[in-house]
Amino acid sequence: MNLSFLKFHRHLFLILLLVITSIVAITTHLGTLKEASELDWFDAVGEAGITLVTLVWIFFILISRPSGKVTNLLFVGLTLTHVSMLLDFIDEFYFYTSDSAWLGTIESLPAPVGMIIMSVALYWWHQEQMSINAQLRNTERYYRDHSLTDFVTGLYSAKYMKNQLQREIINAGIHQQSFVMMLIDIRKFDSFNRKYGDQQGDTLLRETAQLILMNLRDEDLACRYASDRFIILMPNTSVQTAQTVATHIEQAIANLAFKIGNSAAAQYQHVTSCVMECNGEDEYLNVLDKLNDRMLATKHDINNQASPNQLIHSKDVA
Known part of the structure; x- marks a missing residue:
C-alpha cells in the first residue's frame, strides 16, 4: 500500500x-x-x-x-x-x-x-x-x-513508410486509383559527411527534413528512406502536382545557407528528385525498386546533361 x-x-x-x-x-x-x-x-x-x-x-x-x-x-x-x-x-x-x-x-x-x-x-x-x-x-x-520515427530527422522511419506504402497499394487496387511517390536525394552527401563529420551531416539532414515538411501538403507523408534519401507518399495526387511540389522543395533546399560551426561561410546544398505514379498493381518491394531505378536514371541524366551546380528536376513519369 x-x-x-x-x-x-x-x-x-x-x-x-x-x-x-x-x-x-x-x-x-x-x-x-x-x-x-x-x-x-x-x-x-x-x-x-x-x-x-x-x-x-x-x-x-x-x-x-x-x-x-x-x-x-x-x-x-x-x-x-x-x-x-x-x-x-x-x-x-x-x-x-x-x-x-x-x-x-x-x-x-x-x-x-x-x-x-x-x-x-x-x-x-x-x-x-x-x-x-x-x-x-x-x-x-x-x-x-516516436518508435516509428527517425531519430535524426524526426520524420517517419523507413519501416513506417513501408507499412503505409503497402496500405496505399491495397487502396489503389481496391478503388482503382493511383498515387504518387517522390524520392529526394541529397547530392554529394557522402563527401559532405567525410569533410565535416557526422554531427554536421545530421544537422544538414534535420534542416533538409524541415524544408521538405514546409513544402508538403497536409495529406502528404514524408519519411527518411535511407541515409540521405527521403520518400514522400502523395495520395490522390497527379504527377504534375507532385513535380511542382518537388520543384518547390529543390528550390527551398538550394537556397538554404547552411553554416558549419562558427563559420560565417555558407554551404549551399542541392538535391535530386524524381516522381513516380503507382496504380496498385505491384508489390511494395517492386515499387521501391522502380523508384530507386528512376532516381539512378535521373542522376545519370543530370551527370550527362548538366553541370553539378545547375538545379534540374526530373521530368520522367511512370
Whole structure:
C-alpha cells in the first residue's frame, strides 16, 4: 500500500480527529447512558459498521489523492456523512434530556449536505480523470509514433513508410486509383559527411527534413528512406502536382545557407528528385525498386546533361 500522499494531508487528519473527539465529548457530556436492557444491539452493530466504513473511505481517499480542491471536497463530504453516522451510532447508547434534544434532531442533517458536496466533488473528479486520460492518450500516441520515427530527422522511419506504402497499394487496387511517390536525394552527401563529420551531416539532414515538411501538403507523408534519401507518399495526387511540389522543395533546399560551426561561410546544398505514379498493381518491394531505378536514371541524366551546380528536376513519369 502506497502511503506517500499521507504527508500532504496531516492537517485533514487533525481536523477529522478534532471533529470526532468533539462529537464524542459533547454527546457523552450532555447525554445519559442507557441501561443494557434498553440497547438494540442489532442496530448498534449495523450503525457501527456504517460509521467505520465512512472512516475507511476517508482514509483511502487521502492515501490515493494529492492535495487539492477535489480531495478537500471529498474529505468534507465524507466527514459530514461520518458525523451523521457517528451521532446515530452514539444515539444507540445515550438518550438526551429535553435541553439536549437538539443533538438527536441534527444527527440526520450533516449526511445530505455531505452527499451534495461529494456529488460536486465526484463531478470535478470525473472532469479531472477525463483530462488525465486525454493526456495519457496523447502521451501514448507520442511514444507509439516516436518508435516509428527517425531519430535524426524526426520524420517517419523507413519501416513506417513501408507499412503505409503497402496500405496505399491495397487502396489503389481496391478503388482503382493511383498515387504518387517522390524520392529526394541529397547530392554529394557522402563527401559532405567525410569533410565535416557526422554531427554536421545530421544537422544538414534535420534542416533538409524541415524544408521538405514546409513544402508538403497536409495529406502528404514524408519519411527518411535511407541515409540521405527521403520518400514522400502523395495520395490522390497527379504527377504534375507532385513535380511542382518537388520543384518547390529543390528550390527551398538550394537556397538554404547552411553554416558549419562558427563559420560565417555558407554551404549551399542541392538535391535530386524524381516522381513516380503507382496504380496498385505491384508489390511494395517492386515499387521501391522502380523508384530507386528512376532516381539512378535521373542522376545519370543530370551527370550527362548538366553541370553539378545547375538545379534540374526530373521530368520522367511512370
